Amino acid sequence: MRSRGVSIMSLMTGDQFLTSLKELDHRVFIQGEKIPNVAEHPISKPPAMAMAETYCQAEQEDQKPLFTATSHLTGDTINRFTHIQHSVEDLVKKILMLRKMGRETACCFQRCASLDCINAVYTITHELDQAHATAYHGRFVDFLKYIQSNDLVPAACMTDTKGDRSLSPSQQTDKDQYLHIVEENKGGILVRGAKLHITGAVNSHELIVVPTRALSAEDKDYAVAFAIPADTRGVTFIYGRQPSDTRRLEQRQTDVGNLFYGGCEAMVVFDDVIVPDERIFMKGEYPVAGRLVELFAANHRASYGGCKVGVGDVLIGATAAIADVQGTASASHVKDKIAEMIHLNETLHAGALASAGRGYRTASGAYAVDPLLANVCKLNVTRFPFEISRLAQDIAGGLLVTMPSIEDRDNPQVGAYIRKYLTGNSDAGSEKRMRLLRLIENITLGTGAVSYLTESIHGAGSPQAQKIMITRLAQLESAKSYAFKLCGIH
Amino acid sequence: MRSRGVSIMSLMTGDQFLTSLKELDHRVFIQGEKIPNVAEHPISKPPAMAMAETYCQAEQEDQKPLFTATSHLTGDTINRFTHIQHSVEDLVKKILMLRKMGRETACCFQRCASLDCINAVYTITHELDQAHATAYHGRFVDFLKYIQSNDLVPAACMTDTKGDRSLSPSQQTDKDQYLHIVEENKGGILVRGAKLHITGAVNSHELIVVPTRALSAEDKDYAVAFAIPADTRGVTFIYGRQPSDTRRLEQRQTDVGNLFYGGCEAMVVFDDVIVPDERIFMKGEYPVAGRLVELFAANHRASYGGCKVGVGDVLIGATAAIADVQGTASASHVKDKIAEMIHLNETLHAGALASAGRGYRTASGAYAVDPLLANVCKLNVTRFPFEISRLAQDIAGGLLVTMPSIEDRDNPQVGAYIRKYLTGNSDAGSEKRMRLLRLIENITLGTGAVSYLTESIHGAGSPQAQKIMITRLAQLESAKSYAFKLCGIH
């Protein structure tokens, strides 16, 4: 495989990352147009900046304990987003790092899916080799060293398009509704399919592809995992739309709410893409697909108790600040609602921290979170951000959705009216108020809501997936036995 | 007062209404630009169309029982949106009419605030005259006949800008933070101030202005109610932004979600506006301001159990349809969630129907809803639409926020991919799926969410206002006495 056009280093800077994006020659389409550089297009720039922030934070001295780690492969200092966790402390630090990123960006910064994916594939390839005397783990370690040494982002590509959901992959009329091996050649395979909702795909150097569900023998061709450069021939990225996305196209962009950052998802099409042997990490070992999914999912479900909590912090902060500006901060119902917002937000965090704290060592040496608690964490994430948003909107007041453009403040005909009448009791005038409201709008109704609300439901698996896992992982028979003992049933 | 440029008739058609808008010479600013015709500007056209639908429905034979009524003033058949309710049946029909409108438009159609306002002012002016031998009621009846006969929309302008909320109107540093009488002249008064969040203001022929809160003697100048034509000199409308509003500016507009309708709010500035005596309905009678607010609020809070329920119907329908298209309709958790959505939606409706069913006759002859039940209805409206939206997004799946533009289906480079991979198990192909998802996006994250979510919190008064009224209206002392009796306390 050809290496990225970045010089070998263990820690990239934010600027270097943006440069590296420019050098990627991938096919990205935004609303029908192929764009030359994701970091420069106004729609896709904020997501690139959010990803870049994962590099910037690691540059800052006081954040290094959180954002860097020591590679167990090379002993080098690496960005924690490329690290295989080897202790409970590692698991906890990941959660704290994600919360910090959420606070800094108030959006999906897109780099945790790959982190959670490489940790799962690392473990699974080790188990595969133990069971089947295959050589996947070594290949993956090589790939991982490359990622760590160059501080790259490998997007995790999991969710297939699924076609008719009542049918298994091999039963579909259109076989491509799940990504699969089309043919095997000497030295590699040819794959076809499409992966949906790929977070940060367009900001990634590599793509790691894994199956999206448990598979049976008939689905053998769908049991495939591999990694390829993002600009491999045959790969196309179709960028997803978001609410209010085109505010970024407005001249002054003052109404975007979140001035710097955003998340992004893309549909990634693999149209007869060639994968060389050295980048294949699973090929036909269908029985292990389900476990790979669960391992990845558990790690990733815990992550949501980090990043979304950080976004929650920003929303709580903005809400407390708007109450200050509007003169309602001392009302008892406002104080009660803010306390409730904090409570819900910290309950999400507690789930992630607990799943990390009760983490365990896998055979590969990598640590994984407690899966029951990780699923519990995520199931709360599918609920509480909606209530936190509702409370934020309650405190923000109706102006949140009825106020003019911030730019109108400078308009010769109506600006004076807006400045006079939207001042509230703020010394800072109407601008502070309007900016805070736009930020709350962004997180609860705009581009930020994609990540904070909808993605909180579906990212890392939909609620029902968590419910199923929770029942499976709970020790119901043991619970019954306690009950039997106490009421005298033998 | 000059009359509108429409011919005298009791029922306007939708087209006539749109024409009448064109003939209005009011100052409307959208993102800093004065626009010539709200019904033609792409941003404000859908709201005009929603308002027009209140006329169109009344044209339809099968809807006439719901959308028309017999004026108690003239005996003419009038649009029910201009009717003073004179029976419980009237109160119930209003709720049913609003639900029907919600179903037809899936947005705020903006005409119920004026309906609820005229019913309140009708009652209050009658009481004022009884108490103070004033002549307000006769004036208001004249105004009302004009509205009914010409089938006009008089926007209800209530919420002031409030400045520092810890201070009363007269205590504000800037006295204009509540609209007030600046000077009295022979034949009229001069008023100044601004009203926020005025629903449908730009689609209205007249403006009815009323106080926003209970007032004390010091606030006498703020106790003012009146009506003026929307294009009166000194009145300026500054149009509010909404999430995804500018999708309407896109060439093909396929991504707007709701193809036809929308709601709108504006900030309405009254910059030294002259009001002639015959249009003044309250001038200085401060003790009655609180009761006017409560009466209007009760009527309007009940309305939310009509219109939002209709929007809920559309969201539930879209969600059930997307489950069909995506092949999940028979999953037990999906069925359970849809049942829950219906349950919550109907609970909202029950509150409105109950408050209407327990309505009472005021001294003026007009009927008013039961205020306790109306407040209970509205407090549920501040909560359930968020949960209904969350469930809708749960069933819709992540594609809701990651899918490309619908237009991309026709793109030569990526269209084939989208058509192939987003088909689901639908015979109808990807288009049906994408259209439904865009509609769900509109209602839960786009322009529709303004009305369905945020306005559900704040419209007709914020939750805390309802909580206060609920406690005040409940018979707590009576409840205590039942308790005392049962536990033997004398």
Place this chain on the structure above:
Amino acid sequence: MRSRGVSIMSLMTGDQFLTSLKELDHRVFIQGEKIPNVAEHPISKPPAMAMAETYCQAEQEDQKPLFTATSHLTGDTINRFTHIQHSVEDLVKKILMLRKMGRETACCFQRCASLDCINAVYTITHELDQAHATAYHGRFVDFLKYIQSNDLVPAACMTDTKGDRSLSPSQQTDKDQYLHIVEENKGGILVRGAKLHITGAVNSHELIVVPTRALSAEDKDYAVAFAIPADTRGVTFIYGRQPSDTRRLEQRQTDVGNLFYGGCEAMVVFDDVIVPDERIFMKGEYPVAGRLVELFAANHRASYGGCKVGVGDVLIGATAAIADVQGTASASHVKDKIAEMIHLNETLHAGALASAGRGYRTASGAYAVDPLLANVCKLNVTRFPFEISRLAQDIAGGLLVTMPSIEDRDNPQVGAYIRKYLTGNSDAGSEKRMRLLRLIENITLGTGAVSYLTESIHGAGSPQAQKIMITRLAQLESAKSYAFKLCGIH
């Protein structure tokens, strides 16, 4: 059939009712002992008193508009608990009457199941006769006249024991797990089976038996409805236990909480009971069984938005009073919680009122509630009382479950301590506080909780039954069509 030993009258007094119970010669077992008179046994006396209260209220002049009605059969003034509703006003008055009873007794007063049942059987027998030229309706009218004229209670016996729930009645190993016709004789039938959870059974003069579910052709023998006197040979009542039931056996009974009233349920066994032809209202017409259940259920589900709301009033009153006594009434969080309790309680009421307000005329002339809204009402009843109870306990404080017996106040050794230290800031001393707490304990954790909590879940059908009906009754296809129109799907 032999008539009851009460003189013919249209309205019985409470005392006459208690006397009539004494004259019943039915087999009632409480904790293994056959008891001679339910109205005198300390365990079953409060339930008898609660039932008697349905008679006492009808004696009171100011309650007559609510508690009496004019029989459409005889034109006589009858107790509304025996009335066939013939208007929306009747439906509403029933709800208001039940709320009043809930306030008076704070428990299940047991007479609404029979009311709702006779209304359903009245309608169904009419329909049966229309369809099958049978003579059931006339028989039932005769029975009803007897009930109305003598002001009797006919307990509604519906829920069968069900055996293995995955099997239909006729598939059960033990055929008696659903009550059925064992043999038909000249002049009557012989039935066998048992009915569970029969509210007020032991305080009833008659038993009306109806099927518990929809039935198919194989289950023909289970499609049987009839009425018999409560002391018919072969009928046995086994009284159900309740939390804290034996506090009524304590000498001074001061800790019972609710000093006068209680609810009761019994298992009613029919061991080869003979039913004469003139009392049979259905015999083998299995297709109508499902509709009978639904009609009864809808009426009864609406009832819960009356009686439980009345109990809620008492709990709210007791909670507000304990806040007074303990000096916390002015704390903002306490006020907020009481407002929330009222809000939830009134939401339940709104459901019932709405279902009554939207009631409709059946072919028989009897009115039935709107079934969708009735199911919505009941589904909320399965939830909100738990939250209301939680809030009541929150405000009540821990003393609710840690305080000594009220009797200990008079104890020579510890009484002085209790009186001194449990006074709170009450002038009334510790007694008022303790009595209120015992009442709250009764409703949320004692005999009253049976009715207020558990019965709120299961009475009139469990939550899942409501969910199924809600989906079935909602117009989902119509909702889809509104959505299709708005997003351009044809």
Place this chain on the structure above:
Amino acid sequence: MRSRGVSIMSLMTGDQFLTSLKELDHRVFIQGEKIPNVAEHPISKPPAMAMAETYCQAEQEDQKPLFTATSHLTGDTINRFTHIQHSVEDLVKKILMLRKMGRETACCFQRCASLDCINAVYTITHELDQAHATAYHGRFVDFLKYIQSNDLVPAACMTDTKGDRSLSPSQQTDKDQYLHIVEENKGGILVRGAKLHITGAVNSHELIVVPTRALSAEDKDYAVAFAIPADTRGVTFIYGRQPSDTRRLEQRQTDVGNLFYGGCEAMVVFDDVIVPDERIFMKGEYPVAGRLVELFAANHRASYGGCKVGVGDVLIGATAAIADVQGTASASHVKDKIAEMIHLNETLHAGALASAGRGYRTASGAYAVDPLLANVCKLNVTRFPFEISRLAQDIAGGLLVTMPSIEDRDNPQVGAYIRKYLTGNSDAGSEKRMRLLRLIENITLGTGAVSYLTESIHGAGSPQAQKIMITRLAQLESAKSYAFKLCGIH
């Protein structure tokens, strides 16, 4: 101080504990009667057995890692319930131990309050000595060694009777409404007052008394902490009543639900009790009272995410088992509800584990939990058990509150009916079903509900106390600064 009549040993057995109770000569009153031995009176025996279980578990080899620890004072192996936690692992193990105890007993086993209290007092006395050169810590260490070496239970006595809650201790009319120093003598002090809700007080060897709130200079006499033997002259225990408590007095006790265990609270009166100097741990240092309360509260609030979760396990187990017995276990709504119960239960646990995992070292060397997360944990505990109970009752069915006594199964007249008709589809017959239902009744409506529901609200501080702490401990200013940065406010 006189030592307990138990031989010196590091680990007492359960039997030895029960013997030690017998040897206590304390004044305990149950319903007005002074009882000779709490472990033998049928009402108080189950609570004694629950406490004894904390000893029994420590005897079991496989539980020793959880139930024992190494004293940092003596190096001896001690019962973990007497241990000062010195690591995050200690904090976590405490939570796991409490969950295990909850599973074993399904009630409040009463020994964690003292554990959490000694950890707080240990820290505070250290800080007091550092600040004021007092000698409290040494005294407390001596006391602690005595407790650890003899494996004793020192009940934590905190909550005062409070009188008029709007007044501070020194402002009360009756000064004794908060426990206080009446006079100081050479060698000791005389104290008076009463402590409410003292969990396990009657099963304790010693009483540790601490203030219940923050205090000011005027309240100096109320700033007192000390320990005395439970049978000190002047101390009286008045036992609290519980729902269904007297079922334990029934001959066969088959209806108690939880056959072996229960919790108990008592009001503890201190009527001029002498405390010797060597047992005084605070005397007048009022500024530290608030911190002592917060430290104790944080530890104890986290504990609730252990013990209540264990009780939740039993309730979930009983519910899953009753679904098996009644043939509903495979219904999708039942599976969904059980998953929800588990989810809520584990969310509580996650809060406790997270607060332990983020624990910190105090100056004394003792570790304390993260207070924000501990408060978050507890606030969820005030809510979720009610929902878990509601779901349990939903699945249990109405029979939960309508079934006869289990003893009636053996009754010659009705036993056959019960056995026949309550069998369900269980091979085990009706007994298993009835026993499980009685256990669910116990936990949700009986003696167990005291601990699982009401105590979950108020134990370790009521919900409002948690809300206040949550806001105080959250970093709102920091959250605002993140928001400001993102929306461009400088």
